[in-house]
Amino acid sequence: xxxxxxxxxxxxxxxxxxxxxxxxxxxxxxxxxxxxxxxxxxxxxxxxxxxxxxxxxxxxxxxxxxxxxxxxxxxxxxxxxxxxxxxxxxxxxxxxxxxxxxxxxxxxxxxxxxxxxxxxxxxxxxxxxxxxxxxxxxxxxxxxxxxxxxxxxxxxxxxxxxxxxxxxxxxxxxxxxxxxxxxxxxxxxxxxxxxxxxxxxxxxxxxxxxxxxxxxxxxxxxxxxxxxxxxxxxxxxxxxxxxxxxxxxxxxxxxxxxxxxxxxxxxxxxxxxxxxxxxxxxxxxxxxxxxxxxxxxxxxxxxxxxxxxxxxxxxxxxxxxxxxxxxxxxxxxxxxxxxxxxxxxxxxxxxxxxxxxxxxxxxxxxxxxxxxxxxxxxxxxxxx
Amino acid sequence: xxxxxxxxxxxxxxxxxxxxxxxxxxxxxxxxxxxxxxxxxxxxxxxxxxxxxxxxxxxxxxxxxxxxxxxxxxxxxxxxxxxxxxxxxxxxxxxxxxxxxxxxxxxxxxxxxxxxxxxxxxxxxxxxxxxxxxxxxxxxxxxxxxxxxxxxxxxxxxxxxxxxxxxxxxxxxxxxxxxxxxxxxxxxxxxxxxxxxxxxxxxxxxxxxxxxxxxxxxxxxxxxxxxxxxxxxxxxxxxxxxxxxxxxxxxxxxxxxxxxxxxxxxxxxxxxxxxxxxxxxxxxxxxxxxxxxxx
Numbered sequence: 310x311x312x313x314x315x316x317x318x319x320x321x322x323x324x325x326x327x328x329x330x331x332x333x334x335x336x337x338x339x340x341x342x343x344x345x346x347x348x349x350x351x352x353x354x355x356x357x358x359x360x361x362x363x364x365x366x367x368x369x370x371x372x373x374x375x376x377x378x379x380x381x382x383x384x385x386x387x388x389x390x391x392x393x394x395x396x397x398x399x400x401x402x403x404x405x406x407x408x409x410x411x412x413x414x415x416x417x418x419x420x421x422x423x424x425x426x427x428x429x430x431x432x433x434x435x436x437x438x439x440x441x442x443x444x445x446x447x448x449x450x451x452x453x454x455x456x457x458x459x460x461x462x463x464x465x466x467x468x469x470x471x472x473x474x475x476x477x478x479x480x481x482x483x484x485x486x487x488x489x490x491x492x493x494x495x496x497x498x499x500x501x502x503x504x505x506x507x508x509x510x511x512x513x514x515x516x517x518x519x520x521x522x523x524x525x526x527x528x529x530x531x532x533x534x535x536x537x538x539x540x541x542x543x544x545x546x547x548x549x550x551x552x553x554x555x556x557x558x559x560x561x562x563x564x565x566x567x568x569x570x571x572x573x574x575x576x577x578x579x580x581x582x583x584x585x586x587x588x589x590x591x592x593x594x595x596x597x598x599x600x601x602x603x604x605x606x607x608x609x610x611x612x613x614x615x616x617x618x619x620x621x622x623x624x625x626x627x628x629x630x631x632x633x634x635x636x637x638x639x640x641x642x643x644x645x646x647x648x649x650x651x652x653x654x655x656x657x658x659x660x661x662x663x664x665x666x667x668x669x670x671x672x673x674x675x676x677x678x679x680x681x682x683x684x685x686x687x688x689x690x691x692x693x
Numbered sequence: 694x695x696x697x698x699x700x701x702x703x704x705x706x707x708x709x710x711x712x713x714x715x716x717x718x719x720x721x722x723x724x725x726x727x728x729x730x731x732x733x734x735x736x737x738x739x740x741x742x743x744x745x746x747x748x749x750x751x752x753x754x755x756x757x758x759x760x761x762x763x764x765x766x767x768x769x770x771x772x773x774x775x776x777x778x779x780x781x782x783x784x785x786x787x788x789x790x791x792x793x794x795x796x797x798x799x800x801x802x803x804x805x806x807x808x809x810x811x812x813x814x815x816x817x818x819x820x821x822x823x824x825x826x827x828x829x830x831x832x833x834x835x836x837x838x839x840x841x842x843x844x845x846x847x848x849x850x851x852x853x854x855x856x857x858x859x860x861x862x863x864x865x866x867x868x869x870x871x872x873x874x875x876x877x878x879x880x881x882x883x884x885x886x887x888x889x890x891x892x893x894x895x896x897x898x899x900x901x902x903x904x905x906x907x908x909x910x911x912x913x914x915x916x917x918x919x920x921x922x923x924x925x926x927x928x929x930x931x932x933x934x935x936x937x938x939x940x941x942x943x944x945x946x947x948x949x950x951x952x953x954x955x956x957x958x959x960x961x962x963x964x965x966x967x968x969x970x971x972x973x974x975x976x977x978x979x980x981x982x983x984x985x986x987x988x
Contacts, residue, residue, distance in 0.1 A: 353808030509954040514914040516905035519704035520946040521954050527697050540810040540906050550821040551832045572812050576820040
């Protein structure tokens, strides 16, 4: 009996301590933010740096006291780039977790699948994917922070015009990103006087593309454009050079991860691609408005994770920071936060300077892109 | 035109070599246990990944040898942990176990190496090197893969036909009880088959790594094509797997010449299905023998 009493009293004592120590931290007043990211799978190049970035930012933010004193709770769901998983996780985040906003998905295909779900659930969605169709037509609750593939396509065509290229071959992977990019290329090639002579789609898990590039070589194209986010984009350039194609190779902004240039090695030299200035942060002029932001993020990320920054992690950064700024202004009212994003002007992020409007839920224009190339295994801006 | 024909042929050879060298690995475990090891692709991935990691410290040949050894040990351990202690497992049960193993290995690799893509350096030259044969260009790595595939096939054939150990392994597949009655330690044979096929998978993974690149999840994709050619050729026959690999690779490559690229995989799956309907024993397999097999 005595023992029981002692145990009970100890228990009460322990329990009495708990409300003091635990509850204030576990305040009901946390802001729940969901994230749907392709941390693993074929698009892990996008999702993994995005997830790392978000974890880092949330940790730092909470250490500094959160947003107006409210800590942020981050719930990351790994979609593995599967649209089906994105759909079920989106429903879970909205219906069960009742998150305030969702960051992601990483890929365009997934985003298009859940665009309506977010809209119906009146949950803010800040997609990290590129396709123009995500914000065109505009959905009230859907935003995106990655510059549109349309601008990337136009950047490429501008560069081609300078180089006097008129006949090109296009390769793209069978993903949402590849498909959307291919459509943009087809749509705007004519405007720039460029003819697409060969237009082929390959499997996202392709392990060799020699026959595909042979088809382009046979058509005597003046340049090759590859549009994909998968490791296959490194294989394309290796195979093209191996079979003796010497024409310029253009990649989409999906190439802006130095790992691709490394795996492609010597074949990557001279590859041209549009990308945000984050990947050439060091080479950026000190007076450039983005210099401070991109350098800060680059340093924080690289010292923490011991790997190079990529534009994709940058999208995670932009999405989170835009949301944080809107939350500071709008408080807990979702409608106010939404309007706050919609009316945000001149927000300097890693991808560019965002100026949103009710008609523009992306907020970026073609100036978000710079034309880059690979020189001695490094990304450098193209000189004029 | 003729040059183009040969360039497509070379592309087909490249595809075929990748499929074949992965496909060979399926046959060894099949030859001893009568099951398809669905974790074979993961052995290929493990070989490539381990070699890339070891290459940071060791020269390339040693890194590859090390990777093959490490993967063989892993293959053996996997068999001893998951399969060895099973009493008379049914074929279906063992197949499902191998599927489980493949998921386990893949996830473990994701934790160890992360999601990044790596690759071994080209054995000869670099990413842009190609041997020019009258206008037709082929990467030396494809020749390396071809050569190594040939060596593996010859060695396996000699091993299974002419060594006691090889014959004992085959006896296990034909009839495990009878083999056991003859004094063959059937369990050791099964372990050995996992060790050997893990080693072959790892070697394949190293050779194709410069071409296909290596990532934690690459095993599944490679295994599907490897499996296709193993079936196409006739299970259990390494030479047939290689021949089937080339047939499939060349068909795929020429399909790209005349049709949109997007149909490439549809073609290989269509061939596989047609084969399973018309000649389930494979192109080079014997119908008689196939009828006696459990699976």
